[in-house]
Amino acid sequence: MHELGIVKHVIQTLHDVAKEHDVRRIGSVTLEVGEVSGVVTEQLVDCWNYFREKDELVRGAPLYIETVEAVTFCTACEGTYKTVPNGKTCPLCGSTETYLLQGNAFSIKQIEAELNTDPPQNA
Amino acid sequence: MIRTIELKETVTASNDRDAAELRRELTARGLFLVNLTSAPGSGKTTLISRTVSDLIGRVRIGVMEADIASDVDAKKIAALGAASIQLHTDGMCHMDAGMTRAGLAGMPTGDLDVVFLENVGNLICPAEFDTGAHVNVMILSVPEGDDKPLKYPLMFQKSDALVVTKTDAAPYFDFDFAAVTRRARALNPGIAVFPVSAKTGEGMRAWEDWLLAERKRGRHA
Numbered sequence: 001m002h003e004l005g006i007v008k009h010v011i012q013t014l015h016d017v018a019k020e021h022d023v024r025r026i027g028s029v030t031l032e033v034g035e036v037s038g039v040v041t042e043q044l045v046d047c048w049n050y051f052r053e054k055d056e057l058v059r060g061a062p063l064y065i066e067t068v069e070a071v072t073f074c075t076a077c078e079g080t081y082k083t084v085p086n087g088k089t090c091p092l093c094g095s096t097e098t099y100l101l102q103g104n105a106f107s108i109k110q111i112e113a114e115l116n117t118d119p120p121q122n123a
Numbered sequence: 124m125i126r127t128i129e130l131k132e133t134v135t136a137s138n139d140r141d142a143a144e145l146r147r148e149l150t151a152r153g154l155f156l157v158n159l160t161s162a163p164g165s166g167k168t169t170l171i172s173r174t175v176s177d178l179i180g181r182v183r184i185g186v187m188e189a190d191i192a193s194d195v196d197a198k199k200i201a202a203l204g205a206a207s208i209q210l211h212t213d214g215m216c217h218m219d220a221g222m223t224r225a226g227l228a229g230m231p232t233g234d235l236d237v238v239f240l241e242n243v244g245n246l247i248c249p250a251e252f253d254t255g256a257h258v259n260v261m262i263l264s265v266p267e268g269d270d271k272p273l274k275y276p277l278m279f280q281k282s283d284a285l286v287v288t289k290t291d292a293a294p295y296f297d298f299d300f301a302a303v304t305r306r307a308r309a310l311n312p313g314i315a316v317f318p319v320s321a322k323t324g325e326g327m328r329a330w331e332d333w334l335l336a337e338r339k340r341g342r343h344a
Binding site for chain 1: 124125126127128129130131132133134135136137138140215216217219247248251252273274276277309310
């Protein structure tokens with residue numbers, strides 16, 4: 001259950017960010033998830049929906065996920081191609097001496113938040 | 124009022140900070156932490172057992188065995204007389220810096236020079252979480268095949284050394300040592316590669332010398 005640990009780390013990171021930016025409450029969180037990051041996004045959302053109710057800072061905040069396409073570079077023909085339909089074999093020249101350029105990363109792109117310095121919403 | 128804050132912060136950022144802090148503390152205490160990762164069944168425990176036996180009297184080694192549930196591995200290590208502890212990750216597929224710190228608190232670290240952290244048998248998640256170790260060592264066994272670097276590139280990129288175990292089984296498998304080295308170095312030019320057989324002892328010396336040299340060199344300092 002990789003996603004459980006990841007959500008715990010996301011929330012820990014959000015607490016650090018909140019401290020740094022003087023955030024009172026987080027309204028939404030947007031993640032960038034690479035196609036081959038190994039993260040199952042449905043499970044990630046399920047874990048998020050469970051944990052967000054246990055944490056004051058992110059309670060009720062929706063999790064948005066933006067997928068980043070995986071792209072592989074071929075060292076033989078120096079071409080690039082889409083990783084997911086082709087895997088490690090270059091569709092241009094057939095070489096397997098290839099490496100991933102992007103698509104395995106996983107990051108918090110942005111959050112929507114209320115700062116402590118903002119006036120209370122229902123004031 | 125709701126405002127948008129751009130972060131582009133990696134999910135593992137908080138763990139990366141914890142890990143860097145733990146590494147500094149261990150360096151200050153003179154304790155060398157080695158993170159071992161591999162697929163299940165690669166022979167991690169056997170490699171550790173042999174290394175511990177070979178180095179008795181030269182360095183004091185402790186072992187932390189991370190596993191989802193059992194304590195089979197810690198018992199094997201304890202049988203050698205080395206300090207060992209079994210860490211249960213409660214279903215989590217990797218060790219992070221906080222869990223490593225908690226595990227070390229349960230070890231007699233004042234009497235140890237080196238601690239091996241045997242990470243959960245998995246080549247994906249442990250690659251993404253820095254444990255605070257000074258060196259990361261990946262273990263690949265001959266039966267797994269020489270194409271592992273193509274399948275799990277991140278783990279090869281994050282490892283300082285690759286130990287290829289079960290070389291005594293090489294005659295039965297089409298394992299190409301040159302190919303695995305080439306593929307690993309394409310991902311990570313600095314990676315040290317050690318073919319070993321913990322069963323026959325072949326190649327163990329080079330791996331152990333590297334380990335002792337890394338510790339002495341204070342690469343971690």
